[in-house]
Amino acid sequence: MDLQIDQLRTLVAVVDHGTLDAAARELRVTPSAVSQRLKALESSVGQVLVRRSRPARPTEPGTVVLRVARQMILLNDTAGVELAGAGAEGATTIPVVINGDSLNTWALQALAEVDPEQRISFEVHRADEGLSVELLRNGTVMAAVTSVAEPVPGCSVRRLGTMGYRPMASPGYVERWFPDGPTIAALAVAPVVVFDRDDTLQDRYLRRRTRRRLDPPRHFIPVSADFARAIALGLGWGMVPPQQSRVFEDTGCLVEFDPPAHVDVPLYWQQWKLHTPMLDQLADAMISTAARELR
Incomplete structure:
Protein backbone atom coordinates (compact mmCIF):
# COMPACT_ATOMS: atom_id res chain seq x y z
CA MET A 1 0.00 0.00 0.00
CA ASP A 2 1.10 3.54 -0.78
CA LEU A 3 -0.50 5.61 2.00
CA GLN A 4 -0.26 9.31 1.21
CA ILE A 5 -0.47 11.84 4.00
CA ASP A 6 -3.01 14.07 2.22
CA GLN A 7 -5.29 11.07 1.66
CA LEU A 8 -4.97 10.05 5.30
CA ARG A 9 -5.80 13.59 6.45
CA THR A 10 -8.86 13.43 4.24
CA LEU A 11 -10.02 10.16 5.79
CA VAL A 12 -9.65 11.61 9.29
CA ALA A 13 -11.46 14.82 8.33
CA VAL A 14 -14.40 12.93 6.77
CA VAL A 15 -14.83 10.70 9.83
CA ASP A 16 -14.37 13.53 12.34
CA HIS A 17 -16.67 16.02 10.59
CA GLY A 18 -19.25 13.57 9.27
CA THR A 19 -19.61 14.69 5.65
CA LEU A 20 -17.43 15.27 2.61
CA ASP A 21 -18.54 18.92 2.46
CA ALA A 22 -17.52 19.54 6.08
CA ALA A 23 -14.21 17.78 5.50
CA ALA A 24 -13.61 19.97 2.45
CA ARG A 25 -14.14 23.11 4.53
CA GLU A 26 -11.73 21.82 7.19
CA LEU A 27 -9.06 20.94 4.61
CA ARG A 28 -9.75 24.06 2.48
CA VAL A 29 -10.23 22.08 -0.69
CA THR A 30 -13.27 21.31 -2.85
CA PRO A 31 -15.68 18.47 -2.04
CA SER A 32 -14.62 16.94 -5.35
CA ALA A 33 -11.00 16.85 -4.16
CA VAL A 34 -12.09 15.17 -0.93
CA SER A 35 -14.02 12.53 -2.87
CA GLN A 36 -11.08 11.90 -5.20
CA ARG A 37 -8.60 11.53 -2.35
CA LEU A 38 -10.90 9.17 -0.48
CA LYS A 39 -11.45 7.02 -3.58
CA ALA A 40 -7.70 6.94 -4.25
CA LEU A 41 -7.02 5.79 -0.68
CA GLU A 42 -9.69 3.10 -0.91
CA SER A 43 -8.24 1.98 -4.24
CA SER A 44 -4.76 1.76 -2.68
CA VAL A 45 -6.07 -0.26 0.28
CA GLY A 46 -8.41 -2.31 -1.86
CA GLN A 47 -11.40 -1.93 0.47
CA VAL A 48 -14.22 0.50 1.21
CA LEU A 49 -13.14 2.59 4.20
CA VAL A 50 -16.08 4.92 4.78
CA ARG A 51 -19.83 4.41 4.71
CA ARG A 52 -21.27 7.38 2.83
CA SER A 53 -24.01 7.90 5.41
CA ARG A 54 -24.90 11.00 7.38
CA PRO A 55 -22.79 11.21 9.38
CA ALA A 56 -20.09 9.29 7.54
CA ARG A 57 -18.82 6.27 9.48
CA PRO A 58 -15.71 4.13 9.01
CA THR A 59 -16.14 0.53 7.96
CA GLU A 60 -14.30 -2.20 9.87
CA PRO A 61 -11.25 -1.90 7.55
CA GLY A 62 -11.71 1.87 7.82
CA THR A 63 -11.17 1.82 11.59
CA VAL A 64 -7.84 0.06 11.04
CA VAL A 65 -6.69 2.63 8.48
CA LEU A 66 -8.09 5.47 10.60
CA ARG A 67 -5.89 4.43 13.52
CA VAL A 68 -2.84 4.26 11.24
CA ALA A 69 -3.81 7.61 9.70
CA ARG A 70 -3.87 9.39 13.06
CA GLN A 71 -0.51 7.88 13.98
CA MET A 72 1.13 8.90 10.71
CA ILE A 73 -0.33 12.41 10.91
CA LEU A 74 0.96 12.78 14.47
CA LEU A 75 4.45 11.64 13.45
CA ASN A 76 4.39 13.92 10.42
CA ASP A 77 3.27 16.95 12.44
CA THR A 78 5.74 16.22 15.23
CA ALA A 79 8.60 16.14 12.74
CA GLY A 80 7.35 19.39 11.22
CA VAL A 81 7.31 21.12 14.60
CA GLU A 82 10.81 19.90 15.47
CA LEU A 83 12.21 20.96 12.10
CA ALA A 84 10.52 24.36 12.15
CA GLY A 85 11.64 25.14 15.71
CA ALA A 86 10.24 27.98 17.77
CA GLY A 87 8.91 29.86 14.75
CA ALA A 88 6.46 27.14 13.74
CA GLU A 89 2.81 28.07 13.30
CA GLY A 90 -0.28 26.00 13.99
CA ALA A 91 -0.79 23.14 16.40
CA THR A 92 -1.10 19.36 16.39
CA THR A 93 -4.47 18.00 17.47
CA ILE A 94 -4.47 15.11 19.95
CA PRO A 95 -7.92 13.57 20.53
CA VAL A 96 -8.41 12.05 23.99
CA VAL A 97 -11.40 10.64 25.86
CA ILE A 98 -11.98 11.40 29.55
CA ASN A 99 -14.91 10.56 31.81
CA GLY A 100 -17.06 13.43 33.08
CA ASP A 101 -16.05 13.21 36.75
CA SER A 102 -12.34 13.29 35.91
CA LEU A 103 -12.91 16.26 33.60
CA ASN A 104 -14.75 18.11 36.35
CA THR A 105 -12.20 17.41 39.08
CA TRP A 106 -8.57 16.83 38.03
CA ALA A 107 -8.04 16.09 34.32
CA LEU A 108 -8.28 19.66 33.01
CA GLN A 109 -5.46 20.63 35.38
CA ALA A 110 -3.37 17.88 33.82
CA LEU A 111 -4.03 19.17 30.30
CA ALA A 112 -3.07 22.68 31.43
CA GLU A 113 0.29 21.40 32.70
CA VAL A 114 1.43 20.23 29.26
CA ASP A 115 4.19 22.52 28.00
CA PRO A 116 2.57 25.10 25.67
CA GLU A 117 5.74 25.04 23.58
CA GLN A 118 4.56 21.65 22.35
CA ARG A 119 1.75 23.46 20.49
CA ILE A 120 -0.87 20.78 21.14
CA SER A 121 -4.58 21.28 20.55
CA PHE A 122 -6.67 18.90 22.63
CA GLU A 123 -9.91 17.46 21.28
CA VAL A 124 -11.56 16.04 24.38
CA HIS A 125 -14.32 13.46 24.06
CA ARG A 126 -16.45 12.67 27.12
CA ALA A 127 -17.44 9.05 27.70
CA ASP A 128 -18.03 6.81 30.69
CA GLU A 129 -14.74 5.40 31.96
CA GLY A 130 -15.86 1.87 31.13
CA LEU A 131 -16.82 2.72 27.53
CA SER A 132 -13.89 4.90 26.54
CA VAL A 133 -11.73 2.04 25.24
CA GLU A 134 -14.09 1.64 22.28
CA LEU A 135 -13.01 5.07 21.07
CA LEU A 136 -9.40 3.90 21.34
CA ARG A 137 -10.19 0.68 19.53
CA ASN A 138 -11.91 2.35 16.59
CA GLY A 139 -9.23 5.01 16.15
CA THR A 140 -11.30 8.01 17.24
CA VAL A 141 -8.85 8.95 20.02
CA MET A 142 -5.17 8.44 20.75
CA ALA A 143 -5.46 8.14 24.53
CA ALA A 144 -8.07 7.52 27.22
CA VAL A 145 -8.80 7.75 30.92
CA THR A 146 -10.54 4.41 31.47
CA SER A 147 -11.48 1.89 34.14
CA VAL A 148 -10.34 -0.94 31.87
CA ALA A 149 -6.97 -2.39 32.89
CA GLU A 150 -6.61 -4.72 29.89
CA PRO A 151 -4.75 -2.79 27.18
CA VAL A 152 -6.44 -2.27 23.82
CA PRO A 153 -4.35 -3.90 21.06
CA GLY A 154 -1.61 -1.49 20.06
CA CYS A 155 -1.88 0.48 23.33
CA SER A 156 0.06 0.71 26.58
CA VAL A 157 -1.63 1.07 29.97
CA ARG A 158 -0.55 2.73 33.24
CA ARG A 159 -2.41 2.93 36.55
CA LEU A 160 -3.62 6.43 37.49
CA GLY A 161 -5.23 5.79 40.88
CA THR A 162 -8.66 5.23 42.38
CA MET A 163 -11.65 7.52 42.36
CA GLY A 164 -13.89 6.88 45.35
CA TYR A 165 -17.63 7.56 45.40
CA ARG A 166 -19.85 7.86 48.49
CA PRO A 167 -23.67 7.85 48.74
CA MET A 168 -24.64 11.47 49.34
CA ALA A 169 -27.86 13.45 49.75
CA SER A 170 -29.09 16.73 51.18
CA PRO A 171 -29.95 16.76 54.91
CA GLY A 172 -33.62 17.44 54.12
CA TYR A 173 -33.73 14.57 51.68
CA VAL A 174 -32.22 12.18 54.24
CA GLU A 175 -34.75 13.28 56.86
CA ARG A 176 -37.66 12.70 54.45
CA TRP A 177 -36.63 9.47 52.71
CA PHE A 178 -34.29 7.77 55.19
CA PRO A 179 -35.73 8.48 58.66
CA ASP A 180 -34.75 4.94 59.73
CA GLY A 181 -31.58 4.86 57.64
CA PRO A 182 -31.06 3.50 54.10
CA ASP A 203 -26.89 0.49 40.91
CA ARG A 204 -23.58 -0.94 42.11
CA TYR A 205 -24.15 0.66 45.51
CA LEU A 206 -27.75 -0.61 45.63
CA ARG A 207 -26.78 -4.20 44.82
CA ARG A 208 -23.93 -4.16 47.33
CA ARG A 209 -26.11 -2.60 50.05
CA THR A 210 -29.30 -4.65 49.52
CA ARG A 211 -28.20 -7.78 47.57
CA ARG A 212 -31.21 -7.04 45.35
CA ARG A 213 -31.92 -5.37 42.01
CA LEU A 214 -33.92 -2.29 42.92
CA ASP A 215 -35.37 0.18 40.43
CA PRO A 216 -36.17 3.45 42.24
CA PRO A 217 -37.33 6.58 40.35
CA ARG A 218 -34.41 8.14 38.47
CA HIS A 219 -33.46 11.67 37.42
CA PHE A 220 -30.90 11.82 34.58
CA ILE A 221 -28.52 14.80 34.93
CA PRO A 222 -25.80 14.40 32.26
CA VAL A 223 -23.45 17.21 33.38
CA SER A 224 -20.96 16.37 36.10
CA ALA A 225 -21.09 19.67 38.02
CA ASP A 226 -24.89 19.86 37.75
CA PHE A 227 -25.14 16.24 38.91
CA ALA A 228 -23.68 17.09 42.32
CA ARG A 229 -25.71 20.30 42.52
CA ALA A 230 -28.94 18.41 41.76
CA ILE A 231 -28.23 16.09 44.70
CA ALA A 232 -27.45 19.06 46.97
CA LEU A 233 -30.78 20.63 45.97
CA GLY A 234 -32.62 17.51 47.14
CA LEU A 235 -33.62 16.07 43.77
CA GLY A 236 -32.36 12.63 44.80
CA TRP A 237 -29.40 10.76 46.26
CA GLY A 238 -26.32 9.80 44.28
CA MET A 239 -22.72 8.62 44.36
CA VAL A 240 -20.37 11.61 44.51
CA PRO A 241 -16.55 11.72 44.65
CA PRO A 242 -15.04 13.84 47.46
CA GLN A 243 -13.47 16.22 44.93
CA GLN A 244 -17.02 17.28 44.01
CA SER A 245 -18.81 16.86 47.33
CA ARG A 246 -16.31 18.79 49.48
CA VAL A 247 -17.67 22.28 48.79
CA PHE A 248 -21.26 21.12 49.38
CA GLU A 249 -20.29 19.30 52.58
CA ASP A 250 -18.51 22.40 53.89
CA THR A 251 -21.70 24.42 53.50
CA GLY A 252 -23.91 21.68 54.94
CA CYS A 253 -25.73 21.03 51.65
CA LEU A 254 -24.61 17.39 51.34
CA VAL A 255 -24.18 14.61 53.87
CA GLU A 256 -23.05 11.01 53.57
CA PHE A 257 -26.06 8.94 54.58
CA ASP A 258 -24.41 5.49 54.62
CA PRO A 259 -20.83 6.08 55.90
CA PRO A 260 -19.48 2.52 55.65
CA ALA A 261 -20.54 2.23 52.01
CA HIS A 262 -18.54 3.41 49.02
CA VAL A 263 -17.77 2.41 45.44
CA ASP A 264 -14.17 2.60 44.22
CA VAL A 265 -13.36 2.98 40.52
CA PRO A 266 -9.73 2.32 39.50
CA LEU A 267 -8.61 4.53 36.64
CA TYR A 268 -5.96 3.82 33.99
CA TRP A 269 -4.26 5.78 31.25
CA GLN A 270 -4.26 3.96 27.94
CA GLN A 271 -2.53 5.39 24.89
CA TRP A 272 -1.17 4.25 21.58
CA LYS A 273 2.28 2.66 21.68
CA LEU A 274 3.67 5.62 19.82
CA HIS A 275 6.41 7.61 21.52
CA THR A 276 6.43 11.26 20.51
CA PRO A 277 7.33 14.26 22.68
CA MET A 278 3.69 15.37 22.55
CA LEU A 279 2.13 12.10 23.67
CA ASP A 280 4.85 11.52 26.26
CA GLN A 281 4.32 14.96 27.80
CA LEU A 282 0.57 14.42 27.90
CA ALA A 283 1.00 11.04 29.59
CA ASP A 284 3.42 12.48 32.18
CA ALA A 285 1.03 15.34 32.98
CA MET A 286 -1.96 13.02 33.39
CA ILE A 287 -0.08 10.56 35.61
CA SER A 288 1.56 13.18 37.84
CA THR A 289 -1.71 15.08 38.34
CA ALA A 290 -3.61 11.86 39.08
CA ALA A 291 -0.95 10.94 41.65
CA ARG A 292 -1.79 14.17 43.53
CA GLU A 293 -5.56 14.02 43.18
CA LEU A 294 -6.53 10.33 43.29
CA ARG A 295 -6.02 7.62 45.85
Missing part, protein backbone atom coordinates in the same frame (compact mmCIF):
# COMPACT_ATOMS: atom_id res chain seq x y z
CA THR A 183 -33.23 0.43 54.51
CA ILE A 184 -34.14 -1.81 51.58
CA ALA A 185 -37.70 -0.50 51.65
CA ALA A 186 -36.52 3.12 51.60
CA LEU A 187 -33.93 2.61 48.85
CA ALA A 188 -36.55 0.91 46.67
CA VAL A 189 -38.64 4.11 46.46
CA ALA A 190 -36.25 7.00 47.20
CA PRO A 191 -35.51 9.02 44.01
CA VAL A 192 -31.95 8.71 42.74
CA VAL A 193 -29.87 11.01 40.52
CA VAL A 194 -28.04 9.25 37.67
CA PHE A 195 -25.55 10.82 35.26
CA ASP A 196 -26.82 9.03 32.14
CA ARG A 197 -27.98 5.58 31.07
CA ASP A 198 -24.41 4.28 31.08
CA ASP A 199 -23.88 5.32 34.71
CA THR A 200 -23.90 2.18 36.88
CA LEU A 201 -22.43 3.59 40.11
CA GLN A 202 -25.78 4.00 41.89
Whole structure:
Protein backbone atom coordinates (compact mmCIF):
# COMPACT_ATOMS: atom_id res chain seq x y z
CA MET A 1 0.00 0.00 0.00
CA ASP A 2 1.10 3.54 -0.78
CA LEU A 3 -0.50 5.61 2.00
CA GLN A 4 -0.26 9.31 1.21
CA ILE A 5 -0.47 11.84 4.00
CA ASP A 6 -3.01 14.07 2.22
CA GLN A 7 -5.29 11.07 1.66
CA LEU A 8 -4.97 10.05 5.30
CA ARG A 9 -5.80 13.59 6.45
CA THR A 10 -8.86 13.43 4.24
CA LEU A 11 -10.02 10.16 5.79
CA VAL A 12 -9.65 11.61 9.29
CA ALA A 13 -11.46 14.82 8.33
CA VAL A 14 -14.40 12.93 6.77
CA VAL A 15 -14.83 10.70 9.83
CA ASP A 16 -14.37 13.53 12.34
CA HIS A 17 -16.67 16.02 10.59
CA GLY A 18 -19.25 13.57 9.27
CA THR A 19 -19.61 14.69 5.65
CA LEU A 20 -17.43 15.27 2.61
CA ASP A 21 -18.54 18.92 2.46
CA ALA A 22 -17.52 19.54 6.08
CA ALA A 23 -14.21 17.78 5.50
CA ALA A 24 -13.61 19.97 2.45
CA ARG A 25 -14.14 23.11 4.53
CA GLU A 26 -11.73 21.82 7.19
CA LEU A 27 -9.06 20.94 4.61
CA ARG A 28 -9.75 24.06 2.48
CA VAL A 29 -10.23 22.08 -0.69
CA THR A 30 -13.27 21.31 -2.85
CA PRO A 31 -15.68 18.47 -2.04
CA SER A 32 -14.62 16.94 -5.35
CA ALA A 33 -11.00 16.85 -4.16
CA VAL A 34 -12.09 15.17 -0.93
CA SER A 35 -14.02 12.53 -2.87
CA GLN A 36 -11.08 11.90 -5.20
CA ARG A 37 -8.60 11.53 -2.35
CA LEU A 38 -10.90 9.17 -0.48
CA LYS A 39 -11.45 7.02 -3.58
CA ALA A 40 -7.70 6.94 -4.25
CA LEU A 41 -7.02 5.79 -0.68
CA GLU A 42 -9.69 3.10 -0.91
CA SER A 43 -8.24 1.98 -4.24
CA SER A 44 -4.76 1.76 -2.68
CA VAL A 45 -6.07 -0.26 0.28
CA GLY A 46 -8.41 -2.31 -1.86
CA GLN A 47 -11.40 -1.93 0.47
CA VAL A 48 -14.22 0.50 1.21
CA LEU A 49 -13.14 2.59 4.20
CA VAL A 50 -16.08 4.92 4.78
CA ARG A 51 -19.83 4.41 4.71
CA ARG A 52 -21.27 7.38 2.83
CA SER A 53 -24.01 7.90 5.41
CA ARG A 54 -24.90 11.00 7.38
CA PRO A 55 -22.79 11.21 9.38
CA ALA A 56 -20.09 9.29 7.54
CA ARG A 57 -18.82 6.27 9.48
CA PRO A 58 -15.71 4.13 9.01
CA THR A 59 -16.14 0.53 7.96
CA GLU A 60 -14.30 -2.20 9.87
CA PRO A 61 -11.25 -1.90 7.55
CA GLY A 62 -11.71 1.87 7.82
CA THR A 63 -11.17 1.82 11.59
CA VAL A 64 -7.84 0.06 11.04
CA VAL A 65 -6.69 2.63 8.48
CA LEU A 66 -8.09 5.47 10.60
CA ARG A 67 -5.89 4.43 13.52
CA VAL A 68 -2.84 4.26 11.24
CA ALA A 69 -3.81 7.61 9.70
CA ARG A 70 -3.87 9.39 13.06
CA GLN A 71 -0.51 7.88 13.98
CA MET A 72 1.13 8.90 10.71
CA ILE A 73 -0.33 12.41 10.91
CA LEU A 74 0.96 12.78 14.47
CA LEU A 75 4.45 11.64 13.45
CA ASN A 76 4.39 13.92 10.42
CA ASP A 77 3.27 16.95 12.44
CA THR A 78 5.74 16.22 15.23
CA ALA A 79 8.60 16.14 12.74
CA GLY A 80 7.35 19.39 11.22
CA VAL A 81 7.31 21.12 14.60
CA GLU A 82 10.81 19.90 15.47
CA LEU A 83 12.21 20.96 12.10
CA ALA A 84 10.52 24.36 12.15
CA GLY A 85 11.64 25.14 15.71
CA ALA A 86 10.24 27.98 17.77
CA GLY A 87 8.91 29.86 14.75
CA ALA A 88 6.46 27.14 13.74
CA GLU A 89 2.81 28.07 13.30
CA GLY A 90 -0.28 26.00 13.99
CA ALA A 91 -0.79 23.14 16.40
CA THR A 92 -1.10 19.36 16.39
CA THR A 93 -4.47 18.00 17.47
CA ILE A 94 -4.47 15.11 19.95
CA PRO A 95 -7.92 13.57 20.53
CA VAL A 96 -8.41 12.05 23.99
CA VAL A 97 -11.40 10.64 25.86
CA ILE A 98 -11.98 11.40 29.55
CA ASN A 99 -14.91 10.56 31.81
CA GLY A 100 -17.06 13.43 33.08
CA ASP A 101 -16.05 13.21 36.75
CA SER A 102 -12.34 13.29 35.91
CA LEU A 103 -12.91 16.26 33.60
CA ASN A 104 -14.75 18.11 36.35
CA THR A 105 -12.20 17.41 39.08
CA TRP A 106 -8.57 16.83 38.03
CA ALA A 107 -8.04 16.09 34.32
CA LEU A 108 -8.28 19.66 33.01
CA GLN A 109 -5.46 20.63 35.38
CA ALA A 110 -3.37 17.88 33.82
CA LEU A 111 -4.03 19.17 30.30
CA ALA A 112 -3.07 22.68 31.43
CA GLU A 113 0.29 21.40 32.70
CA VAL A 114 1.43 20.23 29.26
CA ASP A 115 4.19 22.52 28.00
CA PRO A 116 2.57 25.10 25.67
CA GLU A 117 5.74 25.04 23.58
CA GLN A 118 4.56 21.65 22.35
CA ARG A 119 1.75 23.46 20.49
CA ILE A 120 -0.87 20.78 21.14
CA SER A 121 -4.58 21.28 20.55
CA PHE A 122 -6.67 18.90 22.63
CA GLU A 123 -9.91 17.46 21.28
CA VAL A 124 -11.56 16.04 24.38
CA HIS A 125 -14.32 13.46 24.06
CA ARG A 126 -16.45 12.67 27.12
CA ALA A 127 -17.44 9.05 27.70
CA ASP A 128 -18.03 6.81 30.69
CA GLU A 129 -14.74 5.40 31.96
CA GLY A 130 -15.86 1.87 31.13
CA LEU A 131 -16.82 2.72 27.53
CA SER A 132 -13.89 4.90 26.54
CA VAL A 133 -11.73 2.04 25.24
CA GLU A 134 -14.09 1.64 22.28
CA LEU A 135 -13.01 5.07 21.07
CA LEU A 136 -9.40 3.90 21.34
CA ARG A 137 -10.19 0.68 19.53
CA ASN A 138 -11.91 2.35 16.59
CA GLY A 139 -9.23 5.01 16.15
CA THR A 140 -11.30 8.01 17.24
CA VAL A 141 -8.85 8.95 20.02
CA MET A 142 -5.17 8.44 20.75
CA ALA A 143 -5.46 8.14 24.53
CA ALA A 144 -8.07 7.52 27.22
CA VAL A 145 -8.80 7.75 30.92
CA THR A 146 -10.54 4.41 31.47
CA SER A 147 -11.48 1.89 34.14
CA VAL A 148 -10.34 -0.94 31.87
CA ALA A 149 -6.97 -2.39 32.89
CA GLU A 150 -6.61 -4.72 29.89
CA PRO A 151 -4.75 -2.79 27.18
CA VAL A 152 -6.44 -2.27 23.82
CA PRO A 153 -4.35 -3.90 21.06
CA GLY A 154 -1.61 -1.49 20.06
CA CYS A 155 -1.88 0.48 23.33
CA SER A 156 0.06 0.71 26.58
CA VAL A 157 -1.63 1.07 29.97
CA ARG A 158 -0.55 2.73 33.24
CA ARG A 159 -2.41 2.93 36.55
CA LEU A 160 -3.62 6.43 37.49
CA GLY A 161 -5.23 5.79 40.88
CA THR A 162 -8.66 5.23 42.38
CA MET A 163 -11.65 7.52 42.36
CA GLY A 164 -13.89 6.88 45.35
CA TYR A 165 -17.63 7.56 45.40
CA ARG A 166 -19.85 7.86 48.49
CA PRO A 167 -23.67 7.85 48.74
CA MET A 168 -24.64 11.47 49.34
CA ALA A 169 -27.86 13.45 49.75
CA SER A 170 -29.09 16.73 51.18
CA PRO A 171 -29.95 16.76 54.91
CA GLY A 172 -33.62 17.44 54.12
CA TYR A 173 -33.73 14.57 51.68
CA VAL A 174 -32.22 12.18 54.24
CA GLU A 175 -34.75 13.28 56.86
CA ARG A 176 -37.66 12.70 54.45
CA TRP A 177 -36.63 9.47 52.71
CA PHE A 178 -34.29 7.77 55.19
CA PRO A 179 -35.73 8.48 58.66
CA ASP A 180 -34.75 4.94 59.73
CA GLY A 181 -31.58 4.86 57.64
CA PRO A 182 -31.06 3.50 54.10
CA THR A 183 -33.23 0.43 54.51
CA ILE A 184 -34.14 -1.81 51.58
CA ALA A 185 -37.70 -0.50 51.65
CA ALA A 186 -36.52 3.12 51.60
CA LEU A 187 -33.93 2.61 48.85
CA ALA A 188 -36.55 0.91 46.67
CA VAL A 189 -38.64 4.11 46.46
CA ALA A 190 -36.25 7.00 47.20
CA PRO A 191 -35.51 9.02 44.01
CA VAL A 192 -31.95 8.71 42.74
CA VAL A 193 -29.87 11.01 40.52
CA VAL A 194 -28.04 9.25 37.67
CA PHE A 195 -25.55 10.82 35.26
CA ASP A 196 -26.82 9.03 32.14
CA ARG A 197 -27.98 5.58 31.07
CA ASP A 198 -24.41 4.28 31.08
CA ASP A 199 -23.88 5.32 34.71
CA THR A 200 -23.90 2.18 36.88
CA LEU A 201 -22.43 3.59 40.11
CA GLN A 202 -25.78 4.00 41.89
CA ASP A 203 -26.89 0.49 40.91
CA ARG A 204 -23.58 -0.94 42.11
CA TYR A 205 -24.15 0.66 45.51
CA LEU A 206 -27.75 -0.61 45.63
CA ARG A 207 -26.78 -4.20 44.82
CA ARG A 208 -23.93 -4.16 47.33
CA ARG A 209 -26.11 -2.60 50.05
CA THR A 210 -29.30 -4.65 49.52
CA ARG A 211 -28.20 -7.78 47.57
CA ARG A 212 -31.21 -7.04 45.35
CA ARG A 213 -31.92 -5.37 42.01
CA LEU A 214 -33.92 -2.29 42.92
CA ASP A 215 -35.37 0.18 40.43
CA PRO A 216 -36.17 3.45 42.24
CA PRO A 217 -37.33 6.58 40.35
CA ARG A 218 -34.41 8.14 38.47
CA HIS A 219 -33.46 11.67 37.42
CA PHE A 220 -30.90 11.82 34.58
CA ILE A 221 -28.52 14.80 34.93
CA PRO A 222 -25.80 14.40 32.26
CA VAL A 223 -23.45 17.21 33.38
CA SER A 224 -20.96 16.37 36.10
CA ALA A 225 -21.09 19.67 38.02
CA ASP A 226 -24.89 19.86 37.75
CA PHE A 227 -25.14 16.24 38.91
CA ALA A 228 -23.68 17.09 42.32
CA ARG A 229 -25.71 20.30 42.52
CA ALA A 230 -28.94 18.41 41.76
CA ILE A 231 -28.23 16.09 44.70
CA ALA A 232 -27.45 19.06 46.97
CA LEU A 233 -30.78 20.63 45.97
CA GLY A 234 -32.62 17.51 47.14
CA LEU A 235 -33.62 16.07 43.77
CA GLY A 236 -32.36 12.63 44.80
CA TRP A 237 -29.40 10.76 46.26
CA GLY A 238 -26.32 9.80 44.28
CA MET A 239 -22.72 8.62 44.36
CA VAL A 240 -20.37 11.61 44.51
CA PRO A 241 -16.55 11.72 44.65
CA PRO A 242 -15.04 13.84 47.46
CA GLN A 243 -13.47 16.22 44.93
CA GLN A 244 -17.02 17.28 44.01
CA SER A 245 -18.81 16.86 47.33
CA ARG A 246 -16.31 18.79 49.48
CA VAL A 247 -17.67 22.28 48.79
CA PHE A 248 -21.26 21.12 49.38
CA GLU A 249 -20.29 19.30 52.58
CA ASP A 250 -18.51 22.40 53.89
CA THR A 251 -21.70 24.42 53.50
CA GLY A 252 -23.91 21.68 54.94
CA CYS A 253 -25.73 21.03 51.65
CA LEU A 254 -24.61 17.39 51.34
CA VAL A 255 -24.18 14.61 53.87
CA GLU A 256 -23.05 11.01 53.57
CA PHE A 257 -26.06 8.94 54.58
CA ASP A 258 -24.41 5.49 54.62
CA PRO A 259 -20.83 6.08 55.90
CA PRO A 260 -19.48 2.52 55.65
CA ALA A 261 -20.54 2.23 52.01
CA HIS A 262 -18.54 3.41 49.02
CA VAL A 263 -17.77 2.41 45.44
CA ASP A 264 -14.17 2.60 44.22
CA VAL A 265 -13.36 2.98 40.52
CA PRO A 266 -9.73 2.32 39.50
CA LEU A 267 -8.61 4.53 36.64
CA TYR A 268 -5.96 3.82 33.99
CA TRP A 269 -4.26 5.78 31.25
CA GLN A 270 -4.26 3.96 27.94
CA GLN A 271 -2.53 5.39 24.89
CA TRP A 272 -1.17 4.25 21.58
CA LYS A 273 2.28 2.66 21.68
CA LEU A 274 3.67 5.62 19.82
CA HIS A 275 6.41 7.61 21.52
CA THR A 276 6.43 11.26 20.51
CA PRO A 277 7.33 14.26 22.68
CA MET A 278 3.69 15.37 22.55
CA LEU A 279 2.13 12.10 23.67
CA ASP A 280 4.85 11.52 26.26
CA GLN A 281 4.32 14.96 27.80
CA LEU A 282 0.57 14.42 27.90
CA ALA A 283 1.00 11.04 29.59
CA ASP A 284 3.42 12.48 32.18
CA ALA A 285 1.03 15.34 32.98
CA MET A 286 -1.96 13.02 33.39
CA ILE A 287 -0.08 10.56 35.61
CA SER A 288 1.56 13.18 37.84
CA THR A 289 -1.71 15.08 38.34
CA ALA A 290 -3.61 11.86 39.08
CA ALA A 291 -0.95 10.94 41.65
CA ARG A 292 -1.79 14.17 43.53
CA GLU A 293 -5.56 14.02 43.18
CA LEU A 294 -6.53 10.33 43.29
CA ARG A 295 -6.02 7.62 45.85
